[in-house]
Amino acid sequence: MNSEVRINLNHLINNVNYLKSIMSNSEIYPVIKSNAYGHGTLKIAQKLSENEIKTVCVATCNEIVEIINSNIKLNIFHLGKIFLKKNIMQKNVVFTINSINDIKYINSVCKKNNYVLRCHIKVDTGMRRLGCEMIDFCDIYKLALKSKYIKLEGVYSHLSSADNKNSKHNSKQINNFKKIVNQVKESNIKFHLLNSAGVFNYKDYLYDFVRPGLSIYGISPNKKVNNNLKPVMEFLAPIILHKQIKKGDKIGYGCSFIAKKNMKMAIVQCGYGDGVPIEFSNRGQVFYEDFQFPIIGRVSMDLICIDITKYNQKKNIDKVTIWGGKNKYSRLEYIANKFNTIPYVYLTRISNRVERKYV
Ligand SMILES: Cc1ncc(COP(=O)(O)O)c(C=O)c1O
Structure with a gap:
């Protein structure tokens, strides 16, 4: 006799649909890193792909490989530090640029492979974790646009305290992100900023995509239970x-x-x-x-x-x-x-x- 976890995939879809219902036009990029928060990457990916989700987010190269090998039809957005291997340089994988060095690295690897990589630039608007320095953004942006090996599709950031509506630091980060958005003139570049808590607390900044993790698994990011979210x-x-x-x-x-x-x-x-x-x-x-x-x-x-x-x-x-x-x-x-x-x-x-x- 063993312990077990029961994963209710209908609840997953209920939660995704609920999130969709409270957003205007921005698209959901569910976060399925760390074995889909313990729920099992491939089953969660499969169910999402059958329910109009086009792109999922992961953190590590192994997580990219797992989804590629499964043949599930999804775009994979890599939130982590870029590391290129042939098996993950695929048209459905989108990578993050965090620095000028990342651009140099992409140019050198992709030149050898004659490959154009889909990328977003991540900007550190105040969390002091991943993302390029605000001051470097303009240079990185220009270099990415100029590169023959980069197809720049987006710019994003991440809030450190989205679960705290009263945090002044959020306002600072949002203002910083607005400054970055204003520097981007190309109309085909997409923007994203919010995780689960952000979707609930900062609806004015949904931009083109949102990246909810916890809430798709039916757990409220705001500590209090939200009955519209059903535990998966x-x-x-x-x-x-x-x-x-x-x-x-x-x-x-x-x-x-x-x-x-x-x-x-x-x-x-x-x-x-x-x-x-x-x-x-x-x-x-x-x-x-x-x-x-x-x-x-x-x-x-x-x-x-x-x-x-x-x-x-x-x-x-x-x-x-x-x-x-x-x-x-x-x-x-x-x-x-x-x-x-x-x-x-x-x-x-x-x-x-x-x-x-x-x-
Ligand atoms: C960059 C990024 N975006 C989105 C998320 C999803 O956050 P949450 O599970 O709180 O919705 C995470 C989670 O760690 C993250 O690191």
Whole structure:
């Protein structure tokens, strides 16, 4: 008996359609890096391609190769640092230019291969991560337009604090991006700036494309649940043993839980080796219908122990939900917030031994 994640592909499409409904004319470039945020790259890519999505975003060269090899009909937008190999120099792959050195590199590799590469320039408007310096943009832009080996199609940036509507830094970055947009005179160049949180908080700056990740998987980027977004992933694990615990019994590694009274306990086949965060030890919960059962003791590699004393129904509980599913407290927005972290971390840490079932 194993833990599993159920991936509801209809929810994925519901979420994409909802995002479309709140945007005017800008096109969605869903972000499917890091194994589609733990949901499985190829199944997610396939479903998106069947539902009018033309382009997906990834971060690494291996992620490009995985999609190319699958023959799924999608354009692939590479958000990462450019590194060219013959197998990814294809007409459906679009690369990012971050510096003058990237232009020199593209020119030298593409000259040898007599190849014209589709590119966007990324500008660092204030996040101080990827993207060229604002001051270098004009030179990079001119060099890209002049190059025989570059087909410049877009210019973009990324906000550091899009989930915080009150951030003055967002206004600064948006103003910087506007300055960049004003320097671009060619009408065929497209612009994009926003991730999921940006789509909700900065609707005036949708530009030509948006790059939502988290929200297409049904999780609100704004910490509070948005009922229009339906969680795509439900993480489930089987109960494999029941025990009667006596007052004073010590549970699990390190005896970190000592029973204050007699209890009914269940042991669940799922631990940090599957992706249950260690910080759930003595603080997390699992879910079954309307019930919430506390995790007691330390999360082990393969197992967790839960207190089911309050369970008063006849029906046997076969599986519990770690997150996702119908119980409103099982939404990752709540859980991540409780543990002072972000849902992305939990989604992407589901390990390989957890079977993904697509429904
Ligand atoms: C450049 C870029 N755009 C878009 C996204 C998608 O962000 P989100 O998942 O918050 O929508 C990311 C995610 O890390 C990113 O790095």
